[in-house]
Structure formats: structure tokens, C-alpha cells
Amino acid sequence: MEESTWDLVRRSLLPLAQGMLEGTIPLTALSFVFGLALALVVALMRLSGVAPLVGVARFFVSVIRGTPLLVQLFLIYYGLPSAGFPLDPFPSAVIAFSLNVGGYASEVIRAAILAVPKGQTEAAMTIGMGRATTLRRIVLPQAARVAVPPLSNTLISLVKDTSLASAVQVTEVLRAASIIAGPTYEFFLLYGLAAVYYWVLCLVLSFAQTRAEARLDRFVAK
Amino acid sequence: MDGNGRVDGNTAEAPLLEVRGLQKSFGDNHVLRGIDLEAPAGSVTVLIGPSGSGKTTVLRSLNALEVPDAGTVRVGDVAVEFGPALSGRALARAGARLRAQSGMVFQSHNLFPHLTVLENVTEGPVVVQRRPREQARTDGLALLERVGLREKADQHPFQLSGGQQQRVGIARALAVRPQIVLFDEPTSALDPELVGEVLAVMKDLAAEGWTMAVVTHEMRFARQVADQVLFLDGGVIVERGTPSAVLEDPREERTRRFLQRLIDPL
Numbered sequence: 001m002e003e004s005t006w007d008l009v010r011r012s013l014l015p016l017a018q019g020m021l022e023g024t025i026p027l028t029a030l031s032f033v034f035g036l037a038l039a040l041v042v043a044l045m046r047l048s049g050v051a052p053l054v055g056v057a058r059f060f061v062s063v064i065r066g067t068p069l070l071v072q073l074f075l076i077y078y079g080l081p082s083a084g085f086p087l088d089p090f091p092s093a094v095i096a097f098s099l100n101v102g103g104y105a106s107e108v109i110r111a112a113i114l115a116v117p118k119g120q121t122e123a124a125m126t127i128g129m130g131r132a133t134t135l136r137r138i139v140l141p142q143a144a145r146v147a148v149p150p151l152s153n154t155l156i157s158l159v160k161d162t163s164l165a166s167a168v169q170v171t172e173v174l175r176a177a178s179i180i181a182g183p184t185y186e187f188f189l190l191y192g193l194a195a196v197y198y199w200v201l202c203l204v205l206s207f208a209q210t211r212a213e214a215r216l217d218r219f220v221a222k
Numbered sequence: 223m224d225g226n227g228r229v230d231g232n233t234a235e236a237p238l239l240e241v242r243g244l245q246k247s248f249g250d251n252h253v254l255r256g257i258d259l260e261a262p263a264g265s266v267t268v269l270i271g272p273s274g275s276g277k278t279t280v281l282r283s284l285n286a287l288e289v290p291d292a293g294t295v296r297v298g299d300v301a302v303e304f305g306p307a308l309s310g311r312a313l314a315r316a317g318a319r320l321r322a323q324s325g326m327v328f329q330s331h332n333l334f335p336h337l338t339v340l341e342n343v344t345e346g347p348v349v350v351q352r353r354p355r356e357q358a359r360t361d362g363l364a365l366l367e368r369v370g371l372r373e374k375a376d377q378h379p380f381q382l383s384g385g386q387q388q389r390v391g392i393a394r395a396l397a398v399r400p401q402i403v404l405f406d407e408p409t410s411a412l413d414p415e416l417v418g419e420v421l422a423v424m425k426d427l428a429a430e431g432w433t434m435a436v437v438t439h440e441m442r443f444a445r446q447v448a449d450q451v452l453f454l455d456g457g458v459i460v461e462r463g464t465p466s467a468v469l470e471d472p473r474e475e476r477t478r479r480f481l482q483r484l485i486d487p488l
Contacts, residue, residue: 120332122287123328123334125287125317125318125321126325127350127395133349133350142336
């Protein structure tokens with residue numbers, strides 16, 4: 001019996017949703033959190049003024065920005081096993097995307113830290129704060145305001161970049177679509193449907209960005 | 223001394239603040255060429271001079287926001303000898319020890335925008351000095367009362383006028399219970415009608431016995447409040463003495479010309 005287009009769409013909604021909930025979203029969330037932590041470390045290394053740390057940070061950012069994400073993913077997934085560290089697809093993808101976010105976001109965080117006026121640091125020093133306390137209590141809360149729009153860009157790019165994980169057999173939205181599209185030859189329909197899933201997730205994140213910006217802008221004179 | 227930097231009665235001991243042979247260059251620009259000064263506890267020292275004279279650099283050397291190339295700074299029982307031998311971690315530690323002796327009020331207030339007015343004042347006592355939060359809160363509110371801003375405690379700095387912001391800056395500086403309070407042109411960035419409220423607070427502090435070092439162009443304040451006035455030009459102290467001596471009967475031609483320009487800029 002011939003399956004109607006509508007039936008195919010209905011049959012696909014759940015597997016794609018599953019790909020989103022079990023693949024795309026956790027992959028994005030984990031990679032973003034680990035990536036931001038790494039980015040902060042790299043940004044602080046670059047700002048440390050200690051030559052070896054600055055050098056390592058610059059080298060890392062250069063490699064991450066100068067090589068394709070898909071190649072980075074392959075290097076981790078296929079390369080680490082041959083070096084004696086076999087990894088499952090999902091953790092491989094989390095590592096690759098975290099490193100990638102770490103490289104890009106470190107530049108955002110560095111710029112945001114530099115955007116906080118020097119007088120803020122000086123005022124913190126005059127009430128007795130050391131460098132770490134000044135960073136945590138005074139500089140980072142203000143840098144966050146500057147960093148939210150560009151970091152939202154990074155996050156939204158990451159959502160879409162996670163589709164590359166389908167190339168190392170992680171079952172996320174795109175791979176779920178491929179699995180259904182293969183036997184039916186309905187590539188246009190399934191990939192179109194996958195695109196809608198990504199788009200909706202990005203819309204939600206854009207909305208969250210607007211909220212976050214409004215929240216962080218509360219205390220600043222317009 | 224009651225531990226708040228205030229002094230009851232006269233003390234005949236060493237001056238609270240003592241500076242010897244301060245030197246500082248920014249590249250080829252020799253901004254401090256041997257500065258000596260001292261100030262007894264409870265006194266008000268006013269530094270005046272044209273822009274580029276080094277007065278702000280002197281003030282910022284007292285808490286090591288600017289690191290002198292040579293010379294010593296002593297505040298209370300913390301003395302630091304600057305020079306090539308003092309660098310890296312040792313310099314950072316020495317600077318921190320000096321800063322623990324003082325509070326500072328900036329030209330552009332530098333209040334923390336993400337904290338409330340009260341949090342700005344209690345941040346140092348709570349986070350740095352580890353005083354109990356409730357105690358710091360009570361003390362903070364008392365300080366805000368002191369500068370007439372008790373009712374602004376829960377607002378954020380951007381909601382305040384320039385003069386109010388600067389008064390919060392003063393409360394924040396006092397909250398860490400410094401030996402000496404440094405004022406770096408505290409009224410220069412203010413609209414003229416807001417200058418008075420800030421100067422009034424500073425005048426009260428002087429009357430209470432706080433030790434203060436003030437860089438300012440407010441000659442009326444200097445005349446009424448200062449115990450000593452230092453006129454700087456070209457990185458040296460050209461003339462020093464009581465306000466009436468320096469401001470009304472200056473011996474040096476440079477001092478006279480500077481004061482003349484203040485009175486009659488055209």
C-alpha cells in the first residue's frame with residue numbers, strides 16, 4: 001500500500017523529536033557548558049600576560065578557528081581510538097564541540113572582559129580585593145552583559161553544527177531524518193522537516209537571549 | 223585613634239602619612255621628580271596644580287594604583303620602598319598592604335553598576351574583610367545616613383544623580399575603615415550645582431577627624447578645610463604651607479600665575 005506524504009510526516013515526527021531530545025539538545029547543552037568553562041580558562045590565559053600561557057591560548061584558538069569542525073570531529077572520533085582511547089560517538093562529539101566552542105567563545109569572553117572599564121578594577125582594588133575576587137565579583141558580572149549577544153550567536157551556531165555529529169553515527173535530528181529518508185527516497189520532505197526542528201529550537205533560544213539581555217541590562221543607564 | 227581612622231586629641235608621634243623621594247616616569251615623561259610630604263593623623267592635605275603637574279600621580283602612588291619608580295610611602299605602620307628590587311608578587315603584596323590602609327574616591331565615582339547602593343558600600347567589609355553580613359549592613363546604612371542617602375540604599379547607581387553617586391563613593395571608601403581617605407578630583411566631573419553637596423560631606427568628614435588627601439581645583443574648599451596645601455608643577459612640590467600662606471600670599475611666581483588663572487581663566 002502506498003504511504004501518503006501526510007502519513008510519512010506523521011510517522012517521522014516522533015523519531016525526529018526523539019533525535020532532538022536525546023541527541024541535538026543534550027549534545028548542544030553539554031558542549032556549550034563545557035565549552036564556556038574552557039573558553040573562560042583560555043580567555044584568562046590570554047589576558048594573563050604570562051608568555052607561555054598566552055602562547056598556548058593563541059595556538060589553541062588558531063587551530064580551532066583554522067580547521068573545519070568536521071575534521072576536528074573526525075580527529076577525535078577516529079583519531080583517539082588509534083591512539084589508544086576508543087570513544088563512543090556521543091562523548092566524541094561532546095569533546096569536539098566543546099573544544100570548538102572553547103576556541104570561539106574565548107575570544108568573545110576576552111573582549112567582554114576588556115570592555116569593563118579599568119576604573120571598576122581600580123575601585124575593587126581600593127576596597128581590598130585581589131585579582132580573583134575582582135574578577136568574580138566585579139568584572140565577570142559586568143562582562144556577562146557584553147558577552148550575551150555574541151555568545152548567543154555561538155550557541156545558535158552550535159545547535160546547527162551538532163548536525164555534523166550524524167557523520168559519526170550520533171542519532172540526532174539529522175541522522176533520524178536520514179534513517180527515514182533512505183528507504184523512502186523522500187529526502188526533500190525529511191530534510192525539510194529536520195530544518196524546521198532546528199529552526200524552532202533556534203527561535204526558542206533567540207527568545208531566551210532577549211530575556212537574558214533584558215535581565216542583564218536592568219541596572220544600566222540607557 | 224578609635225580604629226576608624228579618626229583621632230581624638232593630639233598625637234605627638236610620627237605623622238600618619240610619610241612620603242620620601244617619590245620618582246615616576248611614563249616613558250620619557252618624568253612626572254614625579256622627588257616628592258616629599260607628610261601629613262599628621264586627622265589632617266587634611268590638599269594637592270593643587272595644573273593638569274600634568276603630577277598631583278593625581280602622587281595621590282595614586284599612596285595606594286600603589288600607580289607604582290612609583292623610586293621612593294618610599296608609609297601609611298600608619300605600613301611602609302613600602304619602591305624601586306627595581308620590588309616587583310612581581312612582592313610588589314603586588316606590598317601594594318595590597320598599602321591599599322588596606324586607605325580608601326579612595328574617584329573622579330568618575332566608579333561605583334559597581336550591578337550592585338545596589340548598599341551593596342556597593344558593604345562589598346568591601348563583607349567580601350574582603352569578612353565582617354558579619356548583618357553588622358556590615360547596619361554599618362553600611364549608618365554610612366549612607368551619614369552622606370544623606372539612607373533612602374537610596376536599595377537603588378542602583380544609575381538611578382542616582384552625579385552628586386549622589388559621588389556621596390555613595392565616599393561611603394564605600396569609608397566602609398573599609400581606612401586610616402586615610404584619598405580623593406582624586408571628586409567634584410571635577412560634576413555639574414556645578416552638584417559640587418556643593420559633595421564638598422559639604424567632605425567638610426563634615428574633616429571636622430570628624432578623618433585623615434584626608436584631596437586633589438582638587440576647589441579653592442574655597444582648600445581655604446576652609448585644608449591643614450596644608452601643596453602646589454605641584456612639573457613633578458615637584460613648588461610651594462607648601464597653610465591655605466592662607468599658599469593661596470593668599472604665595473611666595474612663588476608659578477603658584478601666583480596658577481591661582482590667577484583659576485580666578486580669571488580668560
